[in-house]
Amino acid sequence: MPDSEIIREIEVFDATPREVSLERRERRFKKLLRHAKANSPFLARLYRDVDPEDFSLSQLPIQERAIMEPHFQEWVTDPAIRMEEAKAFLANPENMANPFLGKYSLLTTSGTSGLPLIMVRDHLHRRVHGALRQKRLLGHIPPELLRPDRNRIAAILLQNSPSANFISFTRLKRLFPENLENILGLSTIEPIPELVRKLNEFQPATLCGYSSLLGVLALEKMHGRLEIAPSLILSTAEQLTKTALSALSKAFSDCTVLNDYCAAEAGEIAMSCRCGKLHVNEDWIILEPVDEEDRPVTSMEISDSVLVSDLSNFVQPVIRYRLDDRIQPMSKPCRCGSKRQLITVHGREADVVIFENILLPSVVFTSLMNELPGVLSYQFAQTRRNRLEFRAVYPDETDRTAFFNALSEKVGQILRGNGCSQVEFIASDTLPKSSSRGGKLKSVISEIWQSFEEEVS
Secondary structure, three states: OOHHHHHHHHHHHHHOOHHHHHHHHHHHHHHHHHHHHHHOHHHHHHOOOOEOOEOOHHHOOOEOHHHHHHHHHHHOOOOOOOHHHHHHHHHOHHHOOOOEOOOEEEEEOOOOOOOOOEEEEOHHHHHHHHHHHHHHHOOOOOHHHHOOOOOOEEEEEOOOOOOHHHHHHHHHHHHOHHHHHHEEEEEOOOOHHHHHHHHHHHOOOEEEEOHHHHHHHHHHHHOOOOOOOOOEEEEOOOOOOHHHHHHHHHHOOOOEEEEEEEEOOOEEEEEEOOOOOEEEOOOOEEEEEEOOOOOEOOOOOOOOEEEEEEOOOOOOOEEEEEEOEEEEEOOOOOOOOOOOOEEEEEEEOOOOEEEOOEEEOOHHHHOHHHHOOOOOEEEEEEEEOOEEEEEEEOOOOOOHHHHHHHHHHHHHHHHHHOOOOOOEEEEOOOOOOEOOOOOOEOOEEEOOOOOOHHHHO
């Protein structure tokens, strides 16, 4: 499918009769399912009773990460892709943003809702999702805001991580080698005061980062410590919650705030329009908000999770893959005029913890786990106003004492760097606790949770 055709279909989607668009999407879905059954050993077994020419969505089994991940080798459709080779490729920083096997993009999930998962993207996926981002998310933004030869761009990232955001950041620097002084990469685990200091010195026109961190920076702006006036703020990786958006809108009143609801597993799922509302990229993505029994939720009902199908990835087919996001389908049409489904994202299963009246977003802790392999599952839990516990399930080969000592040193640096000098960090004998809602495991929880909504209302 040529790029010109991809772009043309994206541009005319809202002017095309909906039945025509859905028929086109159905043909894409059938093509993907045929390919998956023919080339993925695991999916061939999973869909053995499904006729790819005559099926309903509800007939297709749900892809659960816990089931799919151990079967990576059989999930992918190219037998040349080997797990150990993929891990070795990702372990070498020199490979960042380079093609794997000469033709694939290799990345991992960010780890904000669990340990990183390897994902492979093919050429069609890159072209489709690049076009979606170009036309729908950034199409009405002055292009100079995205060019470091014209403006300063700052991004708060998981440094040296094969996440989609860091790979894009690496590519940006390679595209503009003569303008590196206008590109600032900051780490998610840097203390908030240090982030504020560096941003004040840099004065970016464009700021990109995680929703939870951007929300905290909005409070820093309202309290007078952050003194920047960007023209564009782009929230990626995490979901931009209503509270965080409200804080950003209040703190940066003259700034355009864009929300890119994406996932490493599926790419660009939904994007904000001119009105600031999220619309699903329905031509290439099928999104199913479901309740605890995996039944479709009705309009205005908040889902327990969401099933996503990406119709553009033929090397690692993502079909009805569960994401632990809470989605609310909206019933009223958007003022922007788009026919695409309007949704509100209520976030993933992670909390903000608060120590000594200082907010610490979940990503500052989950980022550490990319650097410290050695646990099967984990949870940071605030159990008292001055106590943070680490709960984990360890494989037999992990030296628990050595692992926790290394983790404790890094967590201590984060806490002290953010002015939380009186916080006790302990290893807990308690196993990670799943939430009562749907049994999901939060990576970061506050059992004495406090909202910062009062500060932004």
